Amino acid sequence: MTIKTTVIGAYPKIGDGPDAQELRRALHRHDRGEIPDADLGKVFDEVTRATIGEIESAGVDVTNDGQIRWDDLLSPFAHAWSGVEPGPLERFYDNNTYFRQPVIDGRIVTDGRSLVRDYTFAAGVAKTKLKAAIPGPLTFATLAARDEQYGSLEERVLAIADATAREIAGLKAAGATMIDIEDPAVVALPQHIELAREAYGRFADPDLALTLVTYFFPADAVLESLASFPVAAIGIDVRSRDTTAFDRLDAFRTQSILLGVVDARNTRLETADEVARYTERALKLVPQERLTLAPTTSLEYLPRDVARAKLSALVEGARLVAGEKVPA
Amino acid sequence: MNDNLLLTTTVGSFGKPDYLTKARAQAARGKLGATELEELERKATAEWIRRQEDIGLDVLVDGEMYRGDMVAYFAERLEGFRLGGLVRSYGNRYYHKPVIAGKVSRPKAMTVSWFEYTQSLTSKPVKGMLTGPYTLLDWSYNEAYPTRRDAALALAEIVRDEARDLERAGAKYIQIDEPAIHARPEEIEIAIEAMGIVTAGLSAKTISHICYGDFAAIYPQVLDLPVDQLDLAMANYGYRWLDLFDRNPFTKELAIGIVDVHVHETESVEVAAEGIRKGLRYVSADKLWPHPDCGLKTRTIEESVEKCTAVVEATKVVRKELAKVPA
Numbered sequence: 001m002t003i004k005t006t007v008i009g010a011y012p013k014i015g016d017g018p019d020a021q022e023l024r025r026a027l028h029r030h031d032r033g034e035i036p037d038a039d040l041g042k043v044f045d046e047v048t049r050a051t052i053g054e055i056e057s058a059g060v061d062v063t064n065d066g067q068i069r070w071d072d073l074l075s076p077f078a079h080a081w082s083g084v085e086p087g088p089l090e091r092f093y094d095n096n097t098y099f100r101q102p103v104i105d106g107r108i109v110t111d112g113r114s115l116v117r118d119y120t121f122a123a124g125v126a127k128t129k130l131k132a133a134i135p136g137p138l139t140f141a142t143l144a145a146r147d148e149q150y151g152s153l154e155e156r157v158l159a160i161a162d163a164t165a166r167e168i169a170g171l172k173a174a175g176a177t178m179i180d181i182e183d184p185a186v187v188a189l190p191q192h193i194e195l196a197r198e199a200y201g202r203f204a205d206p207d208l209a210l211t212l213v214t215y216f217f218p219a220d221a222v223l224e225s226l227a228s229f230p231v232a233a234i235g236i237d238v239r240s241r242d243t244t245a246f247d248r249l250d251a252f253r254t255q256s257i258l259l260g261v262v263d264a265r266n267t268r269l270e271t272a273d274e275v276a277r278y279t280e281r282a283l284k285l286v287p288q289e290r291l292t293l294a295p296t297t298s299l300e301y302l303p304r305d306v307a308r309a310k311l312s313a314l315v316e317g318a319r320l321v322a323g324e325k326v327p328a
Numbered sequence: 329m330n331d332n333l334l335l336t337t338t339v340g341s342f343g344k345p346d347y348l349t350k351a352r353a354q355a356a357r358g359k360l361g362a363t364e365l366e367e368l369e370r371k372a373t374a375e376w377i378r379r380q381e382d383i384g385l386d387v388l389v390d391g392e393m394y395r396g397d398m399v400a401y402f403a404e405r406l407e408g409f410r411l412g413g414l415v416r417s418y419g420n421r422y423y424h425k426p427v428i429a430g431k432v433s434r435p436k437a438m439t440v441s442w443f444e445y446t447q448s449l450t451s452k453p454v455k456g457m458l459t460g461p462y463t464l465l466d467w468s469y470n471e472a473y474p475t476r477r478d479a480a481l482a483l484a485e486i487v488r489d490e491a492r493d494l495e496r497a498g499a500k501y502i503q504i505d506e507p508a509i510h511a512r513p514e515e516i517e518i519a520i521e522a523m524g525i526v527t528a529g530l531s532a533k534t535i536s537h538i539c540y541g542d543f544a545a546i547y548p549q550v551l552d553l554p555v556d557q558l559d560l561a562m563a564n565y566g567y568r569w570l571d572l573f574d575r576n577p578f579t580k581e582l583a584i585g586i587v588d589v590h591v592h593e594t595e596s597v598e599v600a601a602e603g604i605r606k607g608l609r610y611v612s613a614d615k616l617w618p619h620p621d622c623g624l625k626t627r628t629i630e631e632s633v634e635k636c637t638a639v640v641e642a643t644k645v646v647r648k649e650l651a652k653v654p655a
Binding site: 012013014015016024027028031071072088089090091094095096097098099265266267268300301302303304305306 | 413417418422427469470508511512540541564
């Protein structure tokens with residue numbers, strides 16, 4: 001038996017040693033006009049390459065590109081989509097990490113290729129299975145600072161869902177088969193769950209492994225609803241807050257579960273034993289082939305050396321379970 | 329006219345002069361000694377005191393020339409903390425996020441000598457500036473305490489001791505910032521309980537600055553935070569928090585942010601004055617303190633001076649209007 005492991009979201013862009021801060025220096029120099037866009041782009045690519053290598057060397061089964069070029073979850077799209085601009089800085093949920101709130105000043109239009117270049121680059125680098133990621137429509141819509149275009153939250157969410165559908169189609173055409181849809185608003189604002197479900201209907205695709213990734217907040221209030229979303233898998237954070245979800249994972253009868261068992265927002269390091277205990281608890285309710293272990297959210301909330309150690313704990317825990325379980 | 333109407337102040341931090349930024353980088357690399365660095369920090373502090381006096385601000389701050397970050401500064405001086413690795417806050421900005429690794433304690437006062445030095449430079453009152461226990465917790469990794477409440481209450485005793493030392497040193501105003509207070513609205517009771525430990529028995533005027541995040545999520549509960557004055561970013565939010573006061577009257581003094589610190593351009597005096605007038609609909613002039621939305625450390629010195637000047641000039645305009653209204 002094997003238990004699969006993966007990452008979520010962004011990976012730390014720099015480390016603590018001076019040799020691990022190339023991107024930070026390059027961005028400073030770029031800001032001062034000392035290096036052209038092309039040189040900064042090369043550094044982004046190199047750091048992406050190193051990040052994928054670091055994630056893979058930890059033994060993770062499914063990697064992503066670490067979102068090294070992203071300022072925040074929404075920024076690539078706030079820049080690329082017409083009708084949207086990056087606006088004021090705001091705290092990203094309950095983190096001391098900030099993002100630019102999108103300002104919607106026109107009809108949202110995209111060619112669906114916002115991530116294609118980066119995905120193609122990462123696919124050329126990754127030796128393991130690679131997945132892409134995109135923010136969920138409810139999250140994007142509810143984090144907007146202003147909307148001068150759409151008359152209601154419903155209209156805004158569905159317009160963003162249509163743009164998301166184009167991005168997903170673009171990624172699919174570029175070869176992506178697995179895409180995370182990071183949508184913490186689904187659990188932060190459970191009152192909008194039906195609207196979110198309608199939005200997901202706009203980009204459902206049985207040929208793609210789409211994962212609705214939630215984090216930060218308990219999924220308790222929406223667990224049964226999530227089980228009927230048109231996605232292949234649901235990501236659940238069982239560490240950030242008290243939750244009953246851990247004991248109700250059998251609500252998901254067909255979907256896979258991406259279980260956030262390693263706390264990506266605290267430096268306290270889980271032992272492999274601890275990870276194995278969480279896993280065995282989940283295995284009582286979910287068959288092993290539908291379970292993937294992950295950090296609770298982006299590892300970028302941690303210093304890079306801790307992020308790397310968290311991945312090791314995750315992988316070791318998964319292997320411990322695999323080794324201990326004897327087929328009946 | 330009452331001199332204590334619309335007292336002007338700032339939230340706490342100012343931009344560091346280039347010579348100090350360079351010196352701090354050198355000191356971090358071990359190429360500049362602590363004494364040499366402190367000399368430059370004192371020079372920069374004195375310059376900011378002079379600037380604040382020239383601008384005409386009423387209640388001054390030391391500008392935090394000797395602090396990098398509002399949590400790390402304290403974490404570096406407390407036992408039980410370890411300085412963590414670099415974590416990104418936004419864009420290309422990183423900070424060393426502290427780790428609560430053991431039981432916390434305060435070997436000695438952390439801000440008192442800076443308060444004494446700064447107050448010695450001016451006859452105007454200088455605020456004592458601390459970071460609140462809930463924010464110290466929320467902006468650190470907690471590896472040591474079983475619950476967030478346990479950690480917040482332990483930190484509250486430390487902040488209380490520092491606040492008492494500031495009061496003994498003559499501070500008439502003590503600001504205990506809680507910008508993280510609405511990070512988890514369900515924990516507002518913890519923040520209130522912790523602040524109660526800090527401010528119990530203080531006779532100084534107590535202030536708490538809150539910024540970023542969903543203030544509506546903690547209103548009106550935040551009125552139970554045991555401080556005399558809440559200090560809120562308003563300009564950046566289009567004054568929308570004032571609407572909350574329609575339903576639940578605001579019961580404390582209000583330091584009102586009337587210029588946005590996150591844009592380079594300075595608001596006109598008229599725009600800033602309109603912010604004060606908006607505040608006056610809810611809080612009387614003896615309880616309303618105009619100031620910039622937040623700390624100015626991300627702005628240049630010139631931008632900071634312009635923003636503060638706009639605050640002072642706008643206040644003069646509104647004070648004149650008030651003087652014309654018959655009592």
